[in-house]
Amino acid sequence: MSEKHLCIGLSLSPTWLNGWGWRKKDSSAERIFSADFYIELTKKAEEAKLDFVFKPDALFLHPERVNVSPAMGGLDPTLLMTMLAEHTSQIGLVTTVSTTFNPPYVIARQLQTLHRLSGGRAGWNIVTSIEGADNFGHKNMPSSEERYNRAKESVEVIRKLWRSYPAEALLVDRAEGIFADKEKIHPIDYKGDFYDVKGPLNLPAHLAGELPLFQAGASDAGREFASGVASGIFAATPTIESAISYRQDLRNRAMSKGRDADDISVLPGLSLFLGNTTAEANALYRDAFAHLSHEQQLAMVRRILGVDLSGFAKEDKVTAANIPHDNQQMHSKTHAELLKDYIVKNEPTVQQLLSRPEVISSAHWIIIGTAEEAAQQIEYWLDKGAIDGFIALPGGSISSLQLFFDELLPLLVEKGLFREEYESDTFIKNLTKQKN
Structure with a gap:
């Protein structure tokens, strides 16, 4: 301790x-x-x-x-x-x-x-x-x-x-x-x-x-x-x-x-x-962002990284090659750098990327429980x-x-x-x- x-x-x-x-x-x-x-x-x-x-x-x-x-x-x-x-x-x-x-x-x-x-x-x-x-x-x-x-x-x-x-x-x-x-x-x-x-x-x-x-x-x-x-x-x-x-x-x-x-x-x-209970906490988290549509999540990624994923299927991979080098739309460097780092290290699917806290809530540490x-x-x-x-x-x-x-x-x-x-x-x- x-x-x-x-x-x-x-x-x-x-x-x-x-x-x-x-x-x-x-x-x-x-x-x-x-x-x-x-x-x-x-x-x-x-x-x-x-x-x-x-x-x-x-x-x-x-x-x-x-x-x-x-x-x-x-x-x-x-x-x-x-x-x-x-x-x-x-x-x-x-x-x-x-x-x-x-x-x-x-x-x-x-x-x-x-x-x-x-x-x-x-x-x-x-x-x-x-x-x-x-x-x-x-x-x-x-x-x-x-x-x-x-x-x-x-x-x-x-x-x-x-x-x-x-x-x-x-x-x-x-x-x-x-x-x-x-x-x-x-x-x-x-x-x-x-x-x-x-x-x-x-x-x-x-x-x-x-x-x-x-x-x-x-x-x-x-x-x-x-x-x-x-x-x-x-x-x-x-x-x-x-x-x-x-x-x-x-x-x-x-x-x-x-x-x-x-x-x-x-x-x-x-x-x-x-x-x-843990289940109650998980339900709180789900409910907090249940209102977000697929289109709204795509718009958030576009706002953060300048990446348009609207033509991607949910199971398609997102890689570093998809990230523009000079993103003029970038709203927050903090969110952008964290999301870039996640993509480079994990090459997530579109669905995985859209469920990230940086996209649906914030870039902060999250504890659910x-x-x-x-x-x-x-x-x-x-x-x-x-x-x-x-x-x-x-x-x-x-x-x-x-x-x-x-x-x-x-x-x-x-x-x-x-x-x-x-x-x-x-x-x-x-x-x-x-x-x-």
Whole structure:
């Protein structure tokens, strides 16, 4: 058994609504734009001593899909986390902000505000965005290379801004008449390829220290960026082999940048289809995607890889030769690379390919079974060096979420893999304790 404790976060995106899950009577689908829904969920997560709650974000809506799903719609995560700070006291609050569409000064100020209002519990999931350019006056999305270069520079500026008004500069010395020590507050006078920022920031840092950064680095550029700045790295690792390889690569890259390998925690998304029996869990998984027609699955493959399989029979093999070298339609590099790798290694039939999680659901690690079966698999992945923790993505039904809290987490505590109590009231210290 591993002596290391898991770092566990919960996605506040209601993943159990995916597919036809939102149609279940107990899904709470009508509450996903209301405050009380997230307050209840986050309080439950804090009672379970989770490291953090996390809200992904997208700056666009797919109107053509909104009749059958939330279609990427959602509340602003930073405003949501600020509200949740008032209803919690120890759990980490990880918001998502895009460096492609937001200037560094605004990001630095909003995050520092959340950090202070939450008492040192904020975290930032850095995204470069893959869609939404036309909502910000741009005709096209910048290239992946440009987005990551911009993100790297943005983080550099933001960190300088956070340090430009350090916590110890705030004195509020009534006797001497000194509100803040101006000698400790300084402009940053930053000039880069994308940003010119004078500074300083107009509010002090929090005594807890800088908030932890998170990122989902999948491509080579993404991994380089994430391994240099992130405390936690979100990952799509559908197999244990891909998880081990990914984690080792990120640890090696971190060390090459002068960091300790344990400075980062690799946290794959974990889609949990939990039932009271294995058969019940399997039924949940089948039902979640039963609405997808053969044509819709073919369209998803075409969207991910640019491969048109409409003329293929279900038993025909799909090989590397069928994958275009320059796929201009590629929506997500993560999904594309995982699906390419699967095709190259396995040469599946069309039917096998269409049933892949990357096609019908997501590229995440999936566990379908009872809470006990899930605990065993999580322990196995931890022991094999595949993970440092995970982001819980309950699927199929809200019952998966309930079993996650009521059965799976207590089992992980019983196995000595997860905490019974928080070690600190600040997020960064709780993250550090989990690694020790």
